[in-house]
Amino acid sequence: MILLPDRRLKIVFNKLTKRISERQTLSLRKLSTTRKEEIQFGRFVGNKRVSVDFLEQELYRQIDSHGSSEHCLLIEDTSQIGFSLERSIKDLGKVDKGQIKGFYIHPVLAIDAVNHACYGIASVEFISRPWPQEELTHNQKSLARSKAPFEEKESYRWLDSIKKAIPRCSNIISKTVIADREADIYPLLTGLTDELQVDYIIRSRIDRGTESGTTISGQVKEWSEASCYQIKVPATDKRSAHTAKMVVKYGKVSLRKTESKSIRKVPGYYSTYVVEVKELPESIVNNEEPIQWLLLTSHNINDPEKALQIIDWYKQRWNVEQVFRTLKSKGLRINTSQLGDYEKLKKMTVLALMSAVKVMQLIKAREGQTGQPMSASFNENEQQCMILLNRQLEGNTEKLKNPYPQHTLAFAAWVIARLAGWSGYQSQRPAGPIDFLIGLQRFDERVQGFILAKEYT
Structure with a gap:
């Protein structure tokens, strides 16, 4: 197993991959909440002690789950x-x-x-x-x-x-x-x-x-x-x-x-x-x-x-x-x-592939056939927020109800697609990868508000 030489680098890695997954962008500025974070993320990608091999190993861990x-x-x-x-x-x-x-x-x-x-x-x-x-x-x-x-x-x-x-x-x-x-x-x-x-x-x-x-x-x-x-x-x-x-x-x-x-x-x-x-x-x-x-x-x-x-x-x-x-x-x-050199671009590409897998998991789950749990792609706060959002996004008729069981990835895919602008009617063209990227970005905004509301109640 390839490990990072410094525990602090692991903390930055976890934060960076989480932000890419949530915000569905590779712009270091958009991934950061402060100028300090933007510099921190940039230094992480440019750090020679952070190897492409380490990032690839983290990418492959998605299969083990x-x-x-x-x-x-x-x-x-x-x-x-x-x-x-x-x-x-x-x-x-x-x-x-x-x-x-x-x-x-x-x-x-x-x-x-x-x-x-x-x-x-x-x-x-x-x-x-x-x-x-x-x-x-x-x-x-x-x-x-x-x-x-x-x-x-x-x-x-x-x-x-x-x-x-x-x-x-x-x-x-x-x-x-x-x-x-x-x-x-x-x-x-x-x-x-x-x-x-x-x-x-x-x-x-x-x-x-x-x-x-x-x-x-x-x-x-x-x-x-x-x-x-x-x-x-x-x-x-x-x-x-x-x-x-x-x-x-x-x-x-x-x-x-x-x-x-x-x-x-x-x-x-x-x-x-x-x-x-x-x-x-x-x-x-x-x-x-x-x-x-x-x-x-x-x-x-x-x-x-x-x-x-x-x-x-x-x-x-x-x-x-x-x-x-x-x-x-x-x-x-x-x-x-x-980014200014090939090595940094390779690292960012591996990080992007981690996020692309999340999008693909939602695409494959949208028909309700994969049987994957929501926890395969979303943490506990995100799951709670997903269930609350579903109540707002569902319509009054059965055709506009989320047809999938709660806590399944199919349930989450329905919510994310609705956030992206999909009507909810099964007869409409299903959401594609770009739709899910947009939906995930909008979902992250709501999750941040959900977390703040929990902290102040």
């Missing part, structure tokens, strides 16, 4: 934290092909596979890409990458992050890694099952060759349709709102080893199940691209219901995108931080 579980999803992804080239920030690398500077974060989010409760962050990697002294050509870069083994590439983070996450989820029996197309790497697939002995669901990026002499897509074309279903697709920048008719196929293929190198010996062929879900032509609107996923999975698929389960688990990948949204410009705004 959830007890044992049968099965969880380890959802991993990478996102960039970018800053303008005009900003003077020490030791930042390049992001977005050098158009801006910054760094990348690669967290592993643990979600219960059954009730979708958010456990917390099980691992986080920071990546800073150096500014090259001499710019290589595209061919030179490709040649260098092809010669390097998987374990020496930046892409090794997809395996290494899970390797670090597993011990932090020791009270969880089964684990399934969920990742997008960037993780479609042959040594990663074999490493997850053979080396780490965990399952995976990874979206296919490469139409790989198979032992049968064809490709994945070639084999999928030969499979019969297993089931059909409909989904309501919301409008996005690239897609119109409509009801999509989806068809599902599934089967097993034997992948042929690619030319990519690995220090660890990998088999020449590797068997994996494949699930294809594709939109039927009759539901496509405005000549848009059809919705299509080709998912690789180590789970045995023996019937259509299991294939649909794989699709549902993969859809949970959206949760890590919600974490990124909470961290960035519309949420905690880590990318607008005024």
Whole structure:
């Protein structure tokens, strides 16, 4: 266990993390009640004796509070934290092909596979890409990458992050890694099952060759349709709102080893199940691209219901995108931080992830299915204030009553969403991460008044 070298630093750490959780901001000025506190918080983040490793260890402790579980999803992804080239920030690398500077974060989010409760962050990697002294050509870069083994590439983070996450989820029996197309790497697939002995669901990026002499897509074309279903697709920048008719196929293929190198010996062929879900032509609107996923999975698929389960688990990948949204410009705004060097920004990012987990726990609890207690995210004063506020926020009709039991996190999520402006009607769009950030900020103001009232009565 990594400890702070000074008890006074622990006191400041507890105060700072509590303020971020309550006020849902990373501005040291807004987190402080006095100028003295603002200086104190700034010195804490800049103190070299306060390591990123210590803060990460505190972040991972959130998972320990959830007890044992049968099965969880380890959802991993990478996102960039970018800053303008005009900003003077020490030791930042390049992001977005050098158009801006910054760094990348690669967290592993643990979600219960059954009730979708958010456990917390099980691992986080920071990546800073150096500014090259001499710019290589595209061919030179490709040649260098092809010669390097998987374990020496930046892409090794997809395996290494899970390797670090597993011990932090020791009270969880089964684990399934969920990742997008960037993780479609042959040594990663074999490493997850053979080396780490965990399952995976990874979206296919490469139409790989198979032992049968064809490709994945070639084999999928030969499979019969297993089931059909409909989904309501919301409008996005690239897609119109409509009801999509989806068809599902599934089967097993034997992948042929690619030319990519690995220090660890990998088999020449590797068997994996494949699930294809594709939109039927009759539901496509405005000549848009059809919705299509080709998912690789180590789970045995023996019937259509299991294939649909794989699709549902993969859809949970959206949760890590919600974490990124909470961290960035519309949420905690880590990318607008005024801190002056990379090390301080890493520390503040870990602190922000602690707060983002609280938001995710509320999002997952809002439907009343996670069974988590309110105490998982709120202290005793906050719980008391929550119950009192609920009386003010409830309406006269049953539809405007809080439908969840007191002292549950679902009960708290309903109150926080109402504070953010949600109407209370279940037919309305549910509160999202930014709504909960706003609600938590407004809740903190009321809690402070509640505590003062208790002191003077």
